[in-house]
Amino acid sequence: EPEVTQTPSHQVTQMGQEVILRCVPISNHLYFYWYRQILGQKVEFLVSFYNNEISEKSEIFDDQFSVERPDGSNFTLKIRSTKLEDSAMYFCASSTYSDSNEKLFFGSGTQLSVL
């Protein structure tokens, strides 16, 4: 089965530093997403992206966050000035369509630790 790949698997950074989390969605997918999961908490939606634009974002996705598809394969999440509370597992996902029953394929995640 095709996979969504994420790098790095673990990222440690100092508070206030910028981090970029990288994702390679499945090649024929058109819709891309970022979710996060703080340890012991539920998975939370951050943002969806289609046709080089953000299509929807949550309250969590404030001005410190940005997403980009810099080329035909990568999809990145940037956090400009990390805070301690940004420590979480960040999951990238992709899908072919935006139909509400369409399956999302999740990557294995990047564990971000902000010290």
Place this chain on the structure above:
Amino acid sequence: RKEVEQDPGPFNVPEGATVAFNCTYSNSASQSFFWYRQDCRKEPKLLMSVYSSGNEDGRFTAQLNRASQYISLLIRDSKLSDSATYLCVVNIYGGSQGNLIFGKGTKLSVKP
């Protein structure tokens, strides 16, 4: 009120047992419903979608009650490999497909 509520468990059951998970959701506009499975520190994986008429996939049966805003998952003949956290997930009508609302999950531990 939380959007998707689940009993956190853990549910500790012997192999071969039948176990049921329940979930309630608060937004009556919810249109799509799913059960995901998440192993420790791994990504969520879709177990099954939940349809209004109820649906079954092998040992797994999902039910939806829109009037009560209630979703269930039944696992029959549980296996050691079923040990995981089971996430109840809904999609709100009008939201993009990716804006899934996750419950916190119910942890299942199947013992030999």
